[in-house]
Amino acid sequence: MPRNHETDEQYEEELRAFHIWMKQAGYTLTTQREYKREAHSYLQSLDGLSAQKAGKMDVIGYLVSKQDSTGDRTRNRTLSAIRSFYVALIDFEMATRNPAMEVKKSKTEKNKKPIYLEEEELVQSLAFVDGRYRDRNLAIFLLMSYCGLRVGEVHRLNLKDFKKAKGTIEVFGKGRKWNEIPVPEMLSSILDKVEQERISPYREKEEAFFVSQKGKRLSIRQIQKIAEQTFKAFKADKPGLTDMKLSCHKLRHTFATMLLRNGVDIRVVKELLGHSSIETTMIYTHVNDDQKKQAMSTINIPVLI
Known part of the structure; x- marks a missing residue:
């Protein structure tokens, strides 16, 4: 209109x-x-x-x-x-x-199965994170896929939000809520490296953790492009995934699915994702074909012939 x-x-x-x-x-x-x-x-x-x-x-x-x-x-x-x-x-x-x-x-929409990468596929996709500032791009990709951050939360992340000594990041999420998330040791090391190599900001008081080559806070669109370029290269190497619609948010889906499959309590997953209601987290409790086959393999039908 x-x-x-x-x-x-x-x-x-x-x-x-x-x-x-x-x-x-x-x-x-x-x-x-x-x-x-x-x-x-x-x-x-x-x-x-x-x-x-x-x-x-x-x-x-x-x-x-x-x-x-x-x-x-x-x-x-x-x-x-x-x-x-x-x-x-x-x-x-x-x-x-x-x-x-x-x-x-x-x-x-509520009944729609979330799109996500299998854990092995996620690991394989990391090899395709590239660009002039690869460490920065890798850190961004890992925050979305192994910490479940939304693209906007990555965009808003400031230097003070990374608590290196505690091994956590403080995330400013939806509903103006702060959420402290433990960071895997490997990712913490990469974040530390990115902070050390951070480009001098255009503005002296710029607090953004991730900055562009022009020294400005990396925009949401720029973060999305990093993911898009990674997925494009990954799909070119994996023809079977060509039709899968991957995006920044699909990395969040992958993170949630990975946690639940590893037996993490759904209440903990809810807190890590920053959901206000556990019903929102419930959409990630889907099962895949392998899990269905495994369940059916436990059934013993007696020999009738």
């Missing part, structure tokens, strides 16, 4: 409040842009109706209008944006109810 300046004017205060609220809540710049775009598009669909007076039917009507061009995952993200928009309005006392909370998310 094209940008409508009348919408900007009519809902100026609401959009401004949403922008301030997301910034204060610690949303990444990417999420802020996407959510503001969705909120603007939703408000435009109200055709002049006050956001405070809009109801469940208006939210569903907007979602239905996009139904033909989006899948369940996109629909749920759009719904999350509208829900957050109303949370912001309620927080600033510009609304008293959240009609988007009355709309259910699509169940299809």
